[in-house]
Structures are given as C-alpha cells and as structure tokens.
Amino acid sequence: MKGASTQVVPINRNRLLDRFIKYVKIDTAANPFTDEYPSSHGQFELGKILLEELLQLGVDDAHQDENGLIWGTLLSNVGHDSPTIGLVAHLDTSPEAPSKNISPQVVECYDGNDLCFANGETLTVEECPELRDLQGKTLVCSGGDTLLGGDDKAGVAIIMELVTSLVENPNIKRGPIKILMTCDEEIGRGTDKIDLQKLNANVAYTIDGGGAGVVDTETFSADAVRVHFKGKNIHPAIAKGRMVNAIRAAGDFLAKLPSDECSPESTEGREGFIHAYGISGGVGEATIEILLRSFETVQLTEFAKYLTEISDQVRQQFPGLEVTLEITKQYRNLRDSLVNLPAAVELPCRAFELLARPYERAIIRGGTDGSQLSEKGLPTPNLSSGQHQIHSTKEFACLDEMIEAIEHLQILAQLWANERIDH
Ligand SMILES: [Zn+2]
Structure with missing residues (x-):
C-alpha cells in the first residue's frame, strides 16, 4: 500500500479560530508552588470542555481521568493493522507571565509592520524577525498585559480541529489515533501521570513547537546536580583555626566554573x-543548584566528573569541609530513542514533501514531554503549532500556521495508515 495517494480536506478556519479563542480565555497557568495534580483548577475546566467536544464527535472512550488528563481514541478506518499514533498537547500554560483575564486580539491580514497590542505595547520586527514571514496572515495576540497561552492551546486546538475534520471526512484513511491532553508540562510534571500501557501507541507527536514546518528530533539530555557544602560554624570572635565557612567554599567553587x-x-x-x-x-552549610545540559548524554558524565574535580580542590582548600554531589537524572535526548523507529521522523518529513512545503529538522535546547516519553519507549518528536514569543506578554499565534499544522497531520495520519504492523 506504500505510495497510496493522500489527500487534504479544507479546514474550517472560523471554527478553528473560535475554538482557539475559547480555550485561551480559560486561565490554565500551572502553579509550581503546590503538590496538587493538576496544579490549577483551570486545567480541569478546560479539560471538561474538550471532553464534551470529544463526546459530541463520538470519539471512542473519551474521558477525563482523576488527574485531569484527557484521553480519547479515534478508531481506525482501514482494514489492516496499522500503527497507533498518539497526538499530545498540554492544557497548562506558563506561570512566567500573567494569565488572568486574557483578552485575545485577532489581527486579520497582518501588514508586516510592528505588531501593536491593545495596551499600547508593540512588538517590533527587529525584536521578532519571524514577523517578516507572516505578512498577510491572521495573527492572534494577547492584549499585551498577559500571555496568550498559544503554548500550548494552539496544539490543543489543532488536535481538536484535526479530530473534527477526520470525523467529518471518513474518506481520509487513518489508523487508530490516540488523543492525549496532559497537565502541568510547564512545571516539569507533564508525563508524571501518563500511563503508556493505557496509551498503547507505537509512536506519538507533541504538537507544541514554534512556527511552521519544523520537526524537532533532538532535545538536550539533562541532569541536575546539588552540591552541598558542610562547614563548621562557631562564634567569629573565637573562630581562628576552627571555623570552616561553607559560603566561602561555595563561592570558591562557583569561581572555578568556566x-x-x-x-x-x-x-x-x-x-x-x-x-x-x-x-x-x-x-555552617551551603548548597549550589546546577543544571547539566548536552545533546550528547556521555558529556553529562564528563561534566559531573569535572564538578567532582572542582569539589575535591575546594575540599583541599578548606580543611574540615565536607562536600557532596547529588546527581539527579532529568531527561534524555529524543534522538536516543528515535533511532529505534526512523519512520517517526521520516513520515512527518514526507508529509511536508507531499504538501510541497519547506521544512526542517531541528534541535531544541531544552526538553519536551517527548524527551521523557521517548526515553520510556514511546518515540515522540515535536511538531510546529504556530506558537510565537511564548511565555511572554507579547505572545502571539498564527492561525494560518495552525491550519498548515492540521493539514500536515491529515497527511501524516494517512501515511501511518499505509504502514503495517508486523506480527
Ligand atoms: Zn508547550
């Protein structure tokens, strides 16, 4: 069946826009200062709306679990066993900018000049050169005082409109598609409550990338290090030869870092x-928190070794000082697991080629939910979703790029439907 023809059906532009605006108006900012899951009520609230919409579309097994995650399955409409793909977006938004009373502004046919926000702020083309490529497109921006929340409501709206278009157009071939909306991605808890057996997918895509036409195939590998210095405190008046000052040791340690x-x-x-x-x-005691980041996982070990060497030097400089390094594994480069399923990257690239659109494979100087999912065995590249200037009050999203993302996913679904699972 390889090479079978693919098709794109038109996207309902106004419905997508309405949907996106409805979603961004709900404050779903993650709250890093609580242990509750999800960390904010808005995520539950948005999830309920999505659940209602999925149920209306007749999506199989649509439900909100006790942690606020939204699940659903679009059943296959091809006669053979084809791989199950997961589509993942996150409900929460960043706590790094205000998120109350978001009043999205729609800029139809953007003129290519500096982008003006309702509160009088502007985003200049110098600040944001990608604006140059968006002339004539429809942009949605915040009022200027809050973030917009396109990260990742754009991804959420793209998945919801894609599912709607697939339900309305059963002639588009698809294998099983799992829908998963996660919580608290922005505070590093996005995959905490994901049961991969329940998801039961062969491959997944996070729809959480910037702009258009990008397949993110690599992330950092990441470890965290806590360096603890234990000195000896004593009244400074009688400290000669007895005090071991932990903050001085910590300062020396920092000064040795390149x-x-x-x-x-x-x-x-x-x-x-x-x-x-x-x-x-x-x-008496001091602690330094350190992040290690590299695209090469082995380099994390080298970095840690280097920190150990520095801590040994500091220990020698401060007789009586104790120094301990506590290393915590955070996430691993996506690439490490994508090698097990090259099609996870090849098919989205082929989908762009079939659409005759430019695309690039990119690397992220950070992590995604996909880094963690991939490491647990589910290859999960990240795809563009029309987000721009995220986590800021000058955030905007491009409606046309969101439509492009849906069209791309329509093709991608068909390409995966042409694949077969070998039993
Ligand atoms: Zn995101």
Missing part, C-alpha cells in the same frame, strides 16, 4: 553547558 565556555551565556547550537542557577546557605 564562564567563557560551557555556560549558557557562552554557548549556542549543539554546545552543552553547566548552569549554576541557585545558591543558598550560611557559614
């Missing part, structure tokens, strides 16, 4: 870094 290489400020592209981002303590 700043002109291997730091976030000095690296880009494929270069990894050691990022000290937190320090606390006093004379």
Whole structure:
C-alpha cells in the first residue's frame, strides 16, 4: 500500500479560530508552588470542555481521568493493522507571565509592520524577525498585559480541529489515533501521570513547537546536580583555626566554573553547558543548584566528573569541609530513542514533501514531554503549532500556521495508515 495517494480536506478556519479563542480565555497557568495534580483548577475546566467536544464527535472512550488528563481514541478506518499514533498537547500554560483575564486580539491580514497590542505595547520586527514571514496572515495576540497561552492551546486546538475534520471526512484513511491532553508540562510534571500501557501507541507527536514546518528530533539530555557544602560554624570572635565557612567554599567553587565556555551565556547550537542557577546557605552549610545540559548524554558524565574535580580542590582548600554531589537524572535526548523507529521522523518529513512545503529538522535546547516519553519507549518528536514569543506578554499565534499544522497531520495520519504492523 506504500505510495497510496493522500489527500487534504479544507479546514474550517472560523471554527478553528473560535475554538482557539475559547480555550485561551480559560486561565490554565500551572502553579509550581503546590503538590496538587493538576496544579490549577483551570486545567480541569478546560479539560471538561474538550471532553464534551470529544463526546459530541463520538470519539471512542473519551474521558477525563482523576488527574485531569484527557484521553480519547479515534478508531481506525482501514482494514489492516496499522500503527497507533498518539497526538499530545498540554492544557497548562506558563506561570512566567500573567494569565488572568486574557483578552485575545485577532489581527486579520497582518501588514508586516510592528505588531501593536491593545495596551499600547508593540512588538517590533527587529525584536521578532519571524514577523517578516507572516505578512498577510491572521495573527492572534494577547492584549499585551498577559500571555496568550498559544503554548500550548494552539496544539490543543489543532488536535481538536484535526479530530473534527477526520470525523467529518471518513474518506481520509487513518489508523487508530490516540488523543492525549496532559497537565502541568510547564512545571516539569507533564508525563508524571501518563500511563503508556493505557496509551498503547507505537509512536506519538507533541504538537507544541514554534512556527511552521519544523520537526524537532533532538532535545538536550539533562541532569541536575546539588552540591552541598558542610562547614563548621562557631562564634567569629573565637573562630581562628576552627571555623570552616561553607559560603566561602561555595563561592570558591562557583569561581572555578568556566564562564567563557560551557555556560549558557557562552554557548549556542549543539554546545552543552553547566548552569549554576541557585545558591543558598550560611557559614555552617551551603548548597549550589546546577543544571547539566548536552545533546550528547556521555558529556553529562564528563561534566559531573569535572564538578567532582572542582569539589575535591575546594575540599583541599578548606580543611574540615565536607562536600557532596547529588546527581539527579532529568531527561534524555529524543534522538536516543528515535533511532529505534526512523519512520517517526521520516513520515512527518514526507508529509511536508507531499504538501510541497519547506521544512526542517531541528534541535531544541531544552526538553519536551517527548524527551521523557521517548526515553520510556514511546518515540515522540515535536511538531510546529504556530506558537510565537511564548511565555511572554507579547505572545502571539498564527492561525494560518495552525491550519498548515492540521493539514500536515491529515497527511501524516494517512501515511501511518499505509504502514503495517508486523506480527
Ligand atoms: Zn508547550
């Protein structure tokens, strides 16, 4: 069946826009200061709306689980066993910018000049060069005082409108499609409650990338390191030869870290870094929090070894000081698991080729839910969803790019439907 023809059906532009605006108006900001799951009530609320819509579409087994995640299955309409694909977006938005009373503004036929927000702020083309490519398109931006929440309501709206278009057009061939809306991605808990056996997919895509035409196939590999310094506190008046000052030791440790290489400020592209981002303590005890990031997982071990060497030097400089390093694994480069299923990347690329659209494979200097899902055995690249300037009050989304993403997913569904599972 390979090479079978594929088709795209027109997307209902106004319905997509209405949907997106309805979703972004619900405040779903994640709250990092609670252990509750999900961390904010808005995520439940948005989930309920989506559930209602999925039920109306007749999506099989649509439900909201006790953690607020939304699940559903679009059954196959081909006669053979084809791989099950998962489509994943997250309900929460970033807590890094205000998210109450979001009043989205629609800019029809954007003129290519600086983007003006309702509160008088502007986003200049110099600040955001990608605006140049969006002339004539429909943009949706925040009022200027809040974020928009296109990260990842754009992904949510894309999946919902795709499902609607597939239900309305059963002539588009598809294998089983699992829909999964997750919670608390922005605070690193996005995959905590995902049961991969329940999802039971062969491949998945997070619809959470910027702009259009990008397949993110690599993320950082990431570890966190906590360096703990235990000194000896004693009244400074009688401290001679007895005090061991933990914050001085911590300061020396920090001073030994390279700043002109291997730091976030000095690296880009494929270069990894050691990022000290937190320090606390006093004379008796001090702690430094550090992030290790690299596209090569083995480099994390080298970074950790380097930190151990520095800590040994500091220990020698401060007799009586105890230094311990606690390393926590965070996530691993997507690429490491995509090699097991090359089609996970090849088919989205082929879908762009069939649409005769430019595309690129890109790397993310960060992690996605897909990094964790892939590491657990589910290959999950990330796809564009028309988001721009995320996590800021100058955030916007491009409706035309969202439509392009839906068309791309229509083709992708058909390409996967042409594949067979070998039993
Ligand atoms: Zn996101």
